[in-house]
Amino acid sequence: MSHKIHAGFLGTGSYLPEKILTNQDMEKIVETSDEWIVTRTGIRERHVAAPNQFTSDMAVEAAKVALADAKLKATDLDLIIVATITPDTPTPATACWVQSKLGAFQAAAFDLSAACSGFVYGLTVAKAFVESGTYKHILLIGAEKLTAFIDWKDRGTCVLFGDGAGATIIGPVDEGHHQILSSFMAANGNEADLLKIPGGGCRVPSSKESIEQSLHTLKMEGKEIFKTAVKVMSEATLEAAQRAGLKLEDFSLVIPHQANIRIIQAIGERLKLDPNKLFINLDKIGNTSAASVIIALDEAIKKGRVKKGDHLALVAFGAGTTLASCAVRW
Ligand code: UT7
Secondary structure, eight states: OOOEEEEEEEEEEEEESSSEEEHHHHTTTOOOOOHHHHHHHHOEEEOOOOOOOOHHHHHHHHHHHHHHHTTOOOOGOOOEEOSSSSSSSSEEEEEEEEEEEHTTTTTTEEEEOOOGGGGHHHHHHHHHHHTSSSSSSSEEEEEGGGGGGGGGOHHEEEEEOOOEEEEEEEEEEOSSSSSEEEEEEEOOGGGGGEEEEEEESSSSSOOHHHHHHHTTTTOOOOOHHHHHHHHHHHHHHEEEEEEEETOOOGGEEEEEOOOOOOHHHHHHHHTTOOGGGBBOOOOHBHHHHHHHHHHHHHHHHHHHOOOTEEHHHHHHHEEETEEEEEEEOO
16 A cells, blocks of 8 residues: 655754844944834844854754754765855855765755745655655755845845845655645746846856956845735735645744735735734844755744644745745644
8 A cells, every 4th residue: 555655744853143233333344224224124123144154054043053953964865955145155065065064975966046935945845755756855945145145335135134134944744733734836037127136157157357347246126025025925926825725714823934024014915914923033134045944944943933733834035036935734
């Protein structure tokens, strides 16, 4: 008799670098104010990695916590996926640096590039590998050193982003126990220009001129991204529910990508969700792109916001543009 494998969370962990930049610190860097940043975004402070601390270092710290939580060793891992847009190096993949630092030599390793949706995209990928029986223990990480890719003269972006990492081990679970019930991924390449790092790829190879024009830093059409984010993240939350055979009201917690508190509140209003069901931690960490949803999930678990049997929605939207969601039964 065939036995269906269910994929789910075996452990979680996160890591935030020590140094904190407050809005008052930002006031000394660009022409901005704590009042503007708080009212327009909800962000009060963000963590910044040390100059010699890379995306892989933060990823490894988060991974160690997730491995301990899952009671597994690095050598138990079959695959490492690092979702990031701020890799240590264009090649090799950050996942390979992580594999070496962890000593996870049995594991295959690759990076996943789906910007802020990267971690939730990764959940779909990991779920498929586990449920097909291809891999048993997958280390999925969202990690970013965004402060290395920011134009510190552009007040429209530099106040938004922070550094950090979150990790989980995805593996076989008993049905309904920490299980990923449904997953959804989408993309709209026609919106690729809205949020991008224009330089450093083969279109605009790094040169003296590209550096002078700051083309290796993140550029964003904030207003356009904002409007799309509200619409499509609302739709994706519904999609995750429907694919899991759930209703929106079954979710006891929705963990959205942490880009802007006004985006999260607008999603809540569109979906008529109780505001207490929306998890928010961007005030303390800003937008950490691919790390955002897993850092938030780990914090929600550790704060006791997630109880056995709860239904959760994880939803993210980012550059690409990309969109992803999952329904989880804890
Ligand atoms: O993670 C991937 C997805 N990313 C997102 O979802 C981000 C989506 N976008 C946003 O969150 C918002 O669009 C922003 C927070 C980026 C910007 O907020 P906004 O309400 O859309 O402001 P805006 O860009 O329309 O700018 C309004 C005004 C402008 O001044 P004028 O032209 O009206 O005189 C800006 O120059 O605010 C000014 N401004 C600032 N003022 C003080 C922009 N940034 C700042 C700042 N401090 N940091």
